[in-house]
Amino acid sequence: MKxxxxxxxxxxxxxxxxxxxxxxxxxxxxxxxxxxLHWNQDMKNFNMDDWKAVEKxxxxxxxxxxxxxxxxxxxxxSFTEDNSEILLVTRYENWDAIEKAGDKDxxxxxxxxxxxxARNAYFEKRSAYYAHNHSDEIYATIPGGKIPKxxxxxxxxxxxxxxxxxxxxxxxxxEYKELSKQYFDAVLNKNDLIKAYYPNRHAWGADNTxxxxxxxxxxxxxxxxxxxxxxxxxxxxWADEAKRKEFNEKFGKYFTGKHSDYIxxxxxxxxx
Numbered sequence: 001m002k003x004x005x006x007x008x009x010x011x012x013x014x015x016x017x018x019x020x021x022x023x024x025x026x027x028x029x030x031x032x033x034x035x036x037l038h039w040n041q042d043m044k045n046f047n048m049d050d051w052k053a054v055e056k057x058x059x060x061x062x063x064x065x066x067x068x069x070x071x072x073x074x075x076x077x078s079f080t081e082d083n084s085e086i087l088l089v090t091r092y093e094n095w096d097a098i099e100k101a102g103d104k105d106x107x108x109x110x111x112x113x114x115x116x117x118a119r120n121a122y123f124e125k126r127s128a129y130y131a132h133n134h135s136d137e138i139y140a141t142i143p144g145g146k147i148p149k150x151x152x153x154x155x156x157x158x159x160x161x162x163x164x165x166x167x168x169x170x171x172x173x174x175e176y177k178e179l180s181k182q183y184f185d186a187v188l189n190k191n192d193l194i195k196a197y198y199p200n201r202h203a204w205g206a207d208n209t210x211x212x213x214x215x216x217x218x219x220x221x222x223x224x225x226x227x228x229x230x231x232x233x234x235x236x237x238w239a240d241e242a243k244r245k246e247f248n249e250k251f252g253k254y255f256t257g258k259h260s261d262y263i264x265x266x267x268x269x270x271x272x
Contacts, residue, residue: 030070031098032139032200035088038131046129054126055270061112063272068092068101072272075158075264084131087264091141139200139212144184146197148216151271156195156216158266159223163259164209171254179251186237193217193226211255223263 039046055074063072075087092098113119180199188197196216202208217223238244 028141029143030141031092031094031203032141033088033090033092033098034137034139035090036135036137037086037088038082038084038133039086040129040131041084043128051129052267052269054122054129057122058126059270059272062105062108065108066101066104068097068104069272070097074267074270076267078157078265079263086130137205138203139205139210140203142199142201144181145199146184146188146194148196152195152216152266152268154218155268156218156266157220157223158264159215159217160262160264161213161215161259162262163211163213164207164256165211166254166256167209168253175250176254179247179254182247183234183251187230187233190233191226191229193222193229209256220263 059072063069069090070093071091073089075089077083077085090101092101109119113122184197188194194215194217196214198214198216200212200214202210202212215223215226217226235244238247
């Protein structure tokens, strides 16, 4: 039973929008920072369009002009335990780029708002949307994701599944990579309902066993259909029940069987 649960960590799920854009695999590893912000629940007269306009100004004047930021997006709560959370997800080449991006941000901010009074007014307005508390995590992307070529042109759903590595004594990195590639090629890459797939491992944060996978789909209905299609593709690829069981047992040993699920919605206007 544990083996079956473990394989479904990948079989059902395995954190920018896509119409008919082509898909490519990316075999390079990047660093992804995830800052969890929270809405200021005491803010009066909140307007989503006004908030987007404020963030769009920063995106255009700073983020899009920063060469050390490879990509960025904002994800809002859809189905999570905290309806106040906002995720700021940013992708970098490496650790050095993270440090350089901060310095470049400072430079671009001063250039965009040279007048100190105007600069302070803008950032006071921007910070008013958020609570004071936030948290940060850093992940390393795992090669072999399903990456869209270009940004999507509408808001998408991001289904995030956080599972945990088990580090078996009889396991090897070579075997794990081979099994992951077999599953990706036979299932995830053939599932047209999955518009993007991002596998990430822990790099810096609270839990070094975390394995975070993100499926991007167009709607909740597509999410349900995508999970069913994953199951069908898996059974088709391993049609023999004995072979299917063998694969489940081999792959399942790399996971504890414990996982948690979250669904976010992207804001496509605020994507680099």
